[in-house]
Amino acid sequence: MNNNPLFAVAAVYDNPDKIISAVTKIANSGYRKFDVNTPYPLHGMDGAMKLKSSKLGFITLFFGLMGAATALLLAWWTLSVDYPLIIGGKPFFALPAFIPVTFELTVLLATVSTVICMLTFFFRFPANSYPIHDTQYMKDVSGDKFGVYVEAADSRFDLTELTILFNETGAVRIDQIYLPAKEVYPLFQPKFLWFLFSVFVITSIITYFSLNKLMYMEPFDWMADQQKQSVQKMSAFYSDEFGMRTPVKGTVARGFIPYKYLGQAVPADTMKNPLPPTSSVLELGKKKFLTFCSPCHGNFADGDSRLRGQFVNPPSLHTNRARTMTDGFIYHIITNGQNAMPSYSSQVTREERWSIINYLRVLQKAKNASDADLKMAKKESVSDGK
Amino acid sequence: MENNLLRYSNKALPKRINAAGFILMISGFSFGIIAYFYDAQRALQNYLIMYLFLISIGVGSLFLIALEYIVNAEWSVPIRRIIEFLASLIPYLIVLALPLLIKLNIIFEWTHIAVVRDDKVLFDKSPYLNITFFVVRAVVFLLIWNLFYWLITRNSLKQDTSGDQALTKRNIKLSAVFIPCFAITITFTAIDWLMSLEPHWFSTIFGIYFFSGTIVAALSAVTLIVVLLKENNYLHPKIIDDHLYSLGALLFGFVNFWGYIAFAQYLLIWYADVPEENFWFMHRWQNGWWIVSLLLIITHFVVPYIVLLSQPAKMDHKKLKFSAALLLCAHILDLFWIVMPSSQNSSFSISWIDFVFPVAGIGIVILAFSYKAKRENLLPVGDPKLERGLNFHL
Known part of the structure; x- marks a missing residue:
């Protein structure tokens, strides 16, 4: 059987x-x-x-x-x-x-x-x-x-x-x-493939229409679309249609005290450099000097940059005047600008300015070192080398 | 079958068990009296521990009987008498409550009128926490337990001779009434006797915490006695390891339940860290008490959990005896851990007084058990479910 x-x-x-x-x-x-x-x-x-x-x-x-x-x-x-x-x-x-x-x-x-x-x-x-x-x-x-x-x-x-x-x-x-007789079904029958294909097409069409047309709901965009003025957008409220407004005169940013001697030729008070010339400060000063100062004043502050001759000639910072300037005055020049030099207050922060000054002092000392300085440097290098 | 039933229905326990119980009780209590004159507070606190231990075993056993009836369990019918014998502690609880009720003021702060008058919290709680109402509650609870104990065991005993199936149905109804009564009485017992030791403290889960310990203690006592009786051939040979497995599984389940509830109580108080609540756990951690706290977790949860985890362990006589005995000690330790740090500025210390009363308590359990075992059948021979219970297989 x-x-x-x-x-x-x-x-x-x-x-x-x-x-x-x-x-x-x-x-x-x-x-x-x-x-x-x-x-x-x-x-x-x-x-x-x-x-x-x-x-x-x-x-x-x-x-x-x-x-x-x-x-x-x-x-x-x-x-x-x-x-x-x-x-x-x-x-x-x-x-x-x-x-x-x-x-x-x-x-x-x-x-x-x-x-x-x-x-x-x-x-x-x-x-x-x-x-x-x-x-x-x-x-x-x-x-x-x-x-x-x-x-x-x-x-x-x-x-x-x-x-x-x-x-x-x-x-x-x-x-x-x-044991039941082994039954083998070919996987790729044309009928089966047609069936798969039609299921795919019908499901796609039904899904598309039901989700996009029949049951379409506005997405919840309450976070993106708020009743407030966005930055850099037109405003229907103000007559000049500017969304961004100029701050009221005398507005001060939070946690920031404006530079006191802005616009003055000479600061009314002498400022002291708050940063000691440590290696990390000098590193920072070097970086910022090479980025912002060297295009005019040259890599070693000789005033020999590539801009020389194309522009008002920038001065060397190894002159006697520059060497005897107080730190505070150099700070004032960076912040306020002088002659052809514009203010760099928006490019370099306050700490970076003081670091640049520290680095500048190193450059000046290196260029005009006295015998005593050389002896000192030799002594230090020997003691470092032991 | 009939022959077997008769042979194992009432096999007298050896006399030395009765004697051992008697010696333990007498020596425990006589040293207890000395302890009372030596350090009244410590003695009474330990007496309270013993009293609650007996409540745990007695009333917890009655709950196990009610549980068997209400879920119509068959496997536990052949060992129900052992649980009933343990529940026979309930009548003695009335007498044993007297020393505590007379000397409430030694251990309960809220009994002192002067203290309550100057304390806003205690004053506001005084409509509930006053001596009259306390005694009334204690007596009412004792009467409720005794009433149900008397009704349920009377029906069970009557069935031995009459074999009337209606008695089982009556006991199912009684159990259905008893279980909610038990829930309420055991909760308020925990609140009255334990929580009010530190009357400023409150924990809504405390009743369940005590309940979980109660059931663990009752199940441990039952398991320990069943294994011991079985090993010494006092039980019907058809009570096999499969019955023990059911006991072991229940015990394992309630060990987990205790751990779960104890941790739930701790977690919320630890997380909120509110001074009204957290001092209770601080008293049980500072001044050396942390040793007891950790020991409690180890003995009441970690060790029994690991020992009873595997399936064969739940039938292993040695492991069952070990964990049951350990859990009985752990329940005493649990009560010790709740009661002792409650007295003012107590740092952890062990005294000979702490061992006297548990010894007396164990003596009372043995005496009550052997007293009943001598007079009543060890098998409920008239129970309609007995046959099926004896044929129980996993």
């Missing part, structure tokens, strides 16, 4: 006690590849089947510990090491606050990984069919019967012995289940 190889022999019982005694006998006879299908869990079945306790618990334990470790490390790294934040005056590593997250992640990872591992390793996902599916046996055990089947692949498999055993234990029916 069936040319396919035998998969299993199955027996159906009508009462739980009978099946437990039958299963006990099967297990005692040494069969290993057999399984039981009952409409509800039977107490004592695990023992009768001689099932070893499942290894699934170890997977749960492992992933639970992984979840706990992940949560703790994440909280520790983000909140205590990488971006320490003070929250509610608690320490950076506030363990009690991390415990709820740890608990949740432990439970989440343990349960989700248990289910996934159970499906993949134990149920061999994506096995979507099994020979006992779609048999009379399966229909019975999904109803009010209790069934057991022994696979032909079992090394001890003996059809006659099993049939006798099933009959002795009071089986209602004994079935032989055969």
Whole structure:
């Protein structure tokens, strides 16, 4: 009647006690590849089947510990090491606050990984069919019967012995289940491809019309479109239609005191350089000097830049006048401008100006060093070199 | 089957158990009296610890019985008598409450009229926290517990001879009434006897905290006794490891529940860090008390959790005995941790007085148990669910 190889022999019982005694006998006879299908869990079945306790618990334990470790490390790294934040005056590593997250992640990872591992390793996902599916046996055990089947692949498999055993234990029916014929479907049938294509077209059209025409809603742009004047935009409110307004005269920026001697030829007061000539200050001064001062005054302040001859000739800063100028006066010149030199107050900050002055002093000293200076420098280089 | 039932229904416990209980109780109490004259406050605080420990085991056991009836459990029927014997502590609680009720003023700050008058908070709480109302509540709760204990165990005992199934139904109804009563009484017991030791403090979860400890203690006592009786062949042979597994699983569950509730209480107070609340935990951390706090977490949660985590461990006699005994000690430690730091400026110290009363308490439990075991069947032979309970398999 069936040319396919035998998969299993199955027996159906009508009462739980009978099946437990039958299963006990099967297990005692040494069969290993057999399984039981009952409409509800039977107490004592695990023992009768001689099932070893499942290894699934170890997977749960492992992933639970992984979840706990992940949560703790994440909280520790983000909140205590990488971006320490003070929250509610608690320490950076506030363990009690991390415990709820740890608990949740432990439970989440343990349960989700248990289910996934159970499906993949134990149920061999994506096995979507099994020979006992779609048999009379399966229909019975999904109803009010209790069934057991022994696979032909079992090394001890003996059809006659099993049939006798099933009959002795009071089986209602004994079935032989055969492997189903292998069915092969070509993947790329024209019909199937047409179907896919039409699904694609119809879904796209429906989606486009329903989202863009039928159910179109104005996006929530309350943040982008506000009832206020944006910068560099026209204004309907002001008569000159300028959105940007000139500040009221005398307006001062927050945290900023304007330069006192602006527009004066000579500052009314002498200012002292607040920055000591440390290496970092000189580094900054050099950088800013080369950027903003050297185009006119030259890389070494000799007044020999590439602009010489094309423009009003910039002076050398090694003149006696320049060397005897106070720091405050040079600061005044940079801030206020002098003769052809414009104000540099918008290009270099106050600190940068004082740094430039410190650097300029170094240049001046280097160009006009006295014997005493050279001795000093030699002494320093020797002592540095030891 | 019938033969077996009779053989195991009433197997007398050896006399030395009764004697041991008697010696423990007498020596505990006689040293307790000496302790009272030596350091009245410490003695009474320890007496309170013992009293609440007995409430935990007695009333907690009654709750376990009610739980069995209301969920129609079968597996616990063969061991229900053991739980009932433990619940027989309830009548003694009335007598045992007397020393506390007479000497309330030694341990409770709010009993001193002068203190209450000068303290706005205590004055506002005085409509609830006053001696009359306190005593009334304590007595009413004791009467409620005794009433339900008497009704439920009487029906259970009657069934032994009559085998009347209607008695089970009556007990289910009684349990349905008892469980909400238990919830309310155990909450207010915790508030009255424990929270009011530091009357300025409040925690809305405190009742559940005590409840969780109560159930852990009752389950531990039941588990310990069941394993011991089983090992010494006092139990029906059909009470197998599968029954123990159910006990172990329940115990594991309630250990987790205790940890969850204890942490929930701590987390909110720690996070908010409001002076009205946080001083309670400060008292239990400063002055050396942090040792007890950490020990409590380890003994009441960490160790039992790890020991009972795996499935085979829940059937392992040794591990069950170990964790049950440990949890009983941990519950005493829990009460010690709540009660002792409440007295003013107390730094952590251990005295011989702290060991006297737990010994007496354990003696009382043993005496009450063996008294009942001598007179009543160890199996509820008339219970309609007994057969199914004995055939229980995982």
